[in-house]
Amino acid sequence: MAELLASGGSMEMVRAAFDNGADAVYVGATGWSRRRAQFEMDDAAIIEAQRYARSVGRILRVAFNTLPASSEVPLFMARTDALYAAGVRDFILTDPGLMMALKNRLPDTILHASVGCTIINIQDALFYKEAGASQVVAECRMGKATMRRIKAEAGVGLEVLVHATTCYTLLGRCTMSSYTKYGHRLDASGKDHFPGSPNRGGLCYRICLTDWDQVGAAGEIEASGVQLPNRAYFLADDIPYLIDHGVDTIKIQGREYSVPLVGRMVLFYRELIDACVRDRAGFRMDPWRERMARIVADRDAERREKTAGLISESLG
Amino acid sequence: MCLGSPYCRRVDGNYAEALDLLPGAVSLLHAAGKRAYLTTPAVPREADLPHVSRLVDAAAAAGADALEIHNMGVLRIVREKGRPVPAHMGAYANVYTHLAAGVMRDAGAVRVRPNAEVSLDEMAILAREGGVEVEVLVHGKIPLGITDRCFLLTESEETDPKCPSACKAVHWLTSREWVLKTVGKGVLSGRDMCLLEHLPRLVADGFRVFRVEGLYETAAYRSEIGAVYREALARAFAGGSFALEDRWGDAARRHAPRGLCNGYAFGTAGRAYIGTVLQDANPEV
Numbered sequence: 001m002a003e004l005l006a007s008g009g010s011m012e013m014v015r016a017a018f019d020n021g022a023d024a025v026y027v028g029a030t031g032w033s034r035r036r037a038q039f040e041m042d043d044a045a046i047i048e049a050q051r052y053a054r055s056v057g058r059i060l061r062v063a064f065n066t067l068p069a070s071s072e073v074p075l076f077m078a079r080t081d082a083l084y085a086a087g088v089r090d091f092i093l094t095d096p097g098l099m100m101a102l103k104n105r106l107p108d109t110i111l112h113a114s115v116g117c118t119i120i121n122i123q124d125a126l127f128y129k130e131a132g133a134s135q136v137v138a139e140c141r142m143g144k145a146t147m148r149r150i151k152a153e154a155g156v157g158l159e160v161l162v163h164a165t166t167c168y169t170l171l172g173r174c175t176m177s178s179y180t181k182y183g184h185r186l187d188a189s190g191k192d193h194f195p196g197s198p199n200r201g202g203l204c205y206r207i208c209l210t211d212w213d214q215v216g217a218a219g220e221i222e223a224s225g226v227q228l229p230n231r232a233y234f235l236a237d238d239i240p241y242l243i244d245h246g247v248d249t250i251k252i253q254g255r256e257y258s259v260p261l262v263g264r265m266v267l268f269y270r271e272l273i274d275a276c277v278r279d280r281a282g283f284r285m286d287p288w289r290e291r292m293a294r295i296v297a298d299r300d301a302e303r304r305e306k307t308a309g310l311i312s313e314s315l316g
Numbered sequence: 317m318c319l320g321s322p323y324c325r326r327v328d329g330n331y332a333e334a335l336d337l338l339p340g341a342v343s344l345l346h347a348a349g350k351r352a353y354l355t356t357p358a359v360p361r362e363a364d365l366p367h368v369s370r371l372v373d374a375a376a377a378a379g380a381d382a383l384e385i386h387n388m389g390v391l392r393i394v395r396e397k398g399r400p401v402p403a404h405m406g407a408y409a410n411v412y413t414h415l416a417a418g419v420m421r422d423a424g425a426v427r428v429r430p431n432a433e434v435s436l437d438e439m440a441i442l443a444r445e446g447g448v449e450v451e452v453l454v455h456g457k458i459p460l461g462i463t464d465r466c467f468l469l470t471e472s473e474e475t476d477p478k479c480p481s482a483c484k485a486v487h488w489l490t491s492r493e494w495v496l497k498t499v500g501k502g503v504l505s506g507r508d509m510c511l512l513e514h515l516p517r518l519v520a521d522g523f524r525v526f527r528v529e530g531l532y533e534t535a536a537y538r539s540e541i542g543a544v545y546r547e548a549l550a551r552a553f554a555g556g557s558f559a560l561e562d563r564w565g566d567a568a569r570r571h572a573p574r575g576l577c578n579g580y581a582f583g584t585a586g587r588a589y590i591g592t593v594l595q596d597a598n599p600e601v
Contacts, residue, residue, distance in 0.1 A: 067412035067431070070441040096388070097415020118410075121362045123389025130392075131419060141464070146362040169461035169503065170359055173408050175432050176460045176503060179586035180494050182433070196585065197433055199410070210491050214498070217486035226489075228467070228503075315492065 001277055002243050002250050005061070005159065006266045009039035009255030014049045014060070016263040021270025024059035025049070026092060028202065028255070029079060031191035033063040034116060035202040039255040043079070047086045054087070063092040065114035067199045068191075073098070075191055077105070084109065094172070096131040103132030110134055112159065116172035116199065122149050129156040135248060140166045144241065151246050159249035160242055162235040163265060165303070168208045168228035174198075177205045181314045196314075205314030206230075206307050236269075236292055237285055240276050257302050265295055317350055321531060322358035322386055322406060323462060323502040325367070326473055326480045332356060333367075335374040342378040351381040358386035358408045359464050368393055376400035382427070385409065391423050399424040404451065407432060407459045417446030427451055427525065432458050435583045440521050449525055452518060454511040455541055455568070456529025457497055457504035458579050458586055466500040483532070488574065494587075495574045499532050505586060508572035509579040512544070513560055513591050515552040537571045544568065565594050 006022035008014035017025045027033075027049055028040040041049065046062055053060035062083060064076060076098055080091065084106050091109055093099045094116040103111060113119060113128035115137040125136045135157030138147055142160075150158050167174060175197065182196035194201035208228040216222050235242075242250060252269055254262045268291060276283045319341055320332030331338055332355055345352040354375045360368050368390055375383055383401045385391050386408035394403055405411050405420050405428040417428050429451040430439050436452075443450040466473060468482035476482075483500040490496075495506025509529070511518065518526070528545055530538035544564045552558055568576060575589075582590045 067410060069412070069434075069438050070414045070445060071438070073413060073415060094410075095413055095416050096419045097413050097417070100419055101415055117388075118359075120359060120387070121365055121389045123365065123392045124387065125389075127388040127392045127423075143362070149362060169463045172410065173359075174461040174503075175458075175580075175586065176496070178433055178580070179458070179460050179496075179505060182580065182583075182585040184583060194433075199431070200412070200433060207491075207494065212489040212491045212496075215488040215490055222487065228489075229465075 002247050002273065003059075004266070004269055004273060005249045005251040007253055007255040007262065008041070008049060008060075009035070009262075010041070010259070011045050011048055011052075013255070013259045013262050015052060016259050017266050018053065018056050018058055020263045020266040021274075022058065022266050024061060024090075024249070025053065026061040026063050028063045028065075029083070031187055031189070031193050031201065032066050032068075032076070032079070033202055034065055034114075034198050035255050036195070037187075037193060037202075040202070043082060043086075046083060046088065050083075050086065050088050059090055060088065061090040061092050061112065062088055063114065064098070065092050065094040065116050066194075066201060067095050067116070068098075072191060073101070075189055077101070079189070080106070080109075093133075096128065099128070099131045099133060112157075113137060114172075115140070115161065118170050118172040120170075121146060122154055125150045125154040125156055125158075129154060135159055137161070137251070140164065140171060144238075144245075147242075147247065148245055157248035158246075159251055160235070160238075160247050161251045161253060162239060162242070163252040163254070163269070165253075166231050168230050172199065174208075176207055177203075177314070180207050181205060204310070206310045207314055209307050210311050234292065234296060236272060236288065239269075239272060240280065240283060240285075243273070243276060244280075254299075256306055257299060261295070261298055261302060265299070268292065268295055317345055318353040318355055318384055319380075320355040320384075322355045322384070322408065323499060323531075324466070324480075324483070325357060325364070327483065328480050332371060335371060338374050338380070339378040342380055346379065352379075353382045353384055353404060354380045355384040355406065356386065356390050358406065358462050360387055360390060361464065365389070365393070369397075372397055372400065385425070391420060391425065395423045402426045405429060407453075408462055411442070412438075414442045414445035417442055417448050421446065421448045429453065429527065432460070432586065433580045436518070436521065436581045437583070439523070443522065450523060451525040451527050452511075452523050453509055453529060453579065454515070454518070454526045455509055455545060456527070456533070457531070458509050458529075458577075459502065460496065460505055460586070461503040463501055467498050468500045497532075497574075504532070505577065505579070506574040507577035507587055507589075508568070508575070510568050510572070510576040510589075510594060511578060511581060512548055512564055512568060513594060514578070514581070515548055516558045519549075519552045533571070540567045541571055560594070568594065
């Protein structure tokens with residue numbers, strides 16, 4: 001049965017996600033995941049989360065899915081070694097070099113290729129499998145035929161985001177934020193958080209979501225107030241299909257949201273998946289839509305507030 | 317010269333699509349004493365892979381000197397074919413570390429262009445430890461993002477009459493103090509990357525491959541900016557004092573209506589300009 005993977009931006013959120021039915025929770029190691037430090041966890045918190053996951057018979061995955069500087073590779077090795085010694089075995093990575101190095105160093109680790117790898121075809125999936133990943137995250141707009149082919153032919157697990165917002169660009173292939181504002185902030189370990197670069201440090205100023213004027217060569221306004229489309233998408237309707245086709249992990253994003261909202265989202269998907277598995281033939285989506293709409297409305301409200309703050313921050 | 321567009325298969329005159337034009341173009345470049353590289357689609361969906369396979373075969377048959385590759389799946393296809401053409405990893409391949417460069421080297425890459433965010437200091441480590449040649453963007457629009465849905469169309473590519481001509485015209489995106497350039501499926505910097513006054517440092521650091529990006533630029537841009545860098549690099553490699561010619565700066569500014577920047581070369585935001593020579597001459601930059 002497909003695993004439900006939820007986000008853990010704090011110990012409180014980790015507990016809420018597990019308590020509401022997540023099979024696995026991912027957390028970001030401070031300075032090493034695609035969110036700012038406020039939504040990441042230090043080693044002590046990760047180890048506490050790992051103990052909690054083990055106590056309830058679930059899995060904790062630790063994201064090291066930024067693209068660091070070459071000089072930071074020793075920091076990566078030291079940090080993953082420390083977490084490994086504390087019992088952590090599941091990691092999420094983006095850089096294929098780090099992936100291969102970690103797998104060679106600690107062969108019994110379980111590595112998942114992050115959404116930042118932008119895996120869009122079966123050859124991509126095979127590349128990251130060869131680099132050491134046992135599971136890959138499908139790019140957000142991947143079609144069902146490609147998912148089927150990866151499942152049938154690649155011999156690698158497949159993870160699908162069902163509750164997220166797509167970037168205007170392909171996620172992991174964008175530096176618009178850091179073009180406008182980019183800096184360096186070293187933490188006590190010496191890790192640079194690269195504020196402004198989601199690829200490197202996890203803080204995106206979301207400048208794509210501001211209003212733009214489209215201007216022609218001679219300076220004429222071709223269109224005013226246009227936005228680079230970022231579409232929230234919720235694939236709840238696809239969950240029966242994903243389950244039928246053996247997708248290994250159904251993922252919901254949300255480290256930036258409030259703990260009560262994340263708890264509600266996890267519970268919703270837990271109950272939906274269980275209802276679908278319990279009675280596949282009789283499962284109907286309609287009754288779930290109203291509850292889904294309320295969750296989406298609350299999520300959108302929290303996201304709007306954060307986006308406005310980030311754009312404002314980019315100008316400071 | 318790098319032929320083709322990595323952004324969109326429907327771009328007019330895309331050598332990565334019109335494979336029958338490839339042998340002639342490669343021959344022409346070779347006859348002129350130039351090397352001929354061919355780019356590949358940066359975001360090939362499953363349905364594009366058969367074309368990618370044909371493209372690799374066509375590049376090898378035409379005698380292309382290298383394939384520019386942005387997608388790991390494409391790199392794997394080249395490897396599986398026995399590496400008939402050397403691979404150069406492109407701007408969207410997300411090469412940030414020497415370890416990643418090493419993985420790509422083992423799969424057939426002989427050259428990498430690090431991601432735009434990688435600074436010159438980081439590139440030096442990458443070149444030293446990664447075992448591959450490093451290509452440095454010295455001039456032109458910086459690639460900032462790629463998508464597979466065209467921003468300039470209102471309908472699908474197949475039905476919108478604006479395709480494939482919409483991206484031939486220049487379109488800027490402006491907001492607050494920011495300017496970007498949209499080419500439909502790609503977002504580029506509004507300002508032109510310019511490392512003219514920093515060439516001696518690049519040479520001293522050991523870099524030997526320099527790129528002037530001419531995609532979506534005029535023929536005049538390519539020839540005039542290319543000529544400036546040919547002359548400026550010769551002077552930088554000659555050693556001794558290095559002073560910018562006024563006409564170099566004039567050409568750079570004339571072809572950069574939205575100003576100049578240094579990208580992320582010095583660890584700053586991509587749109588920043590670090591330096592004195594060109595900036596002093598043009599306070600609007």
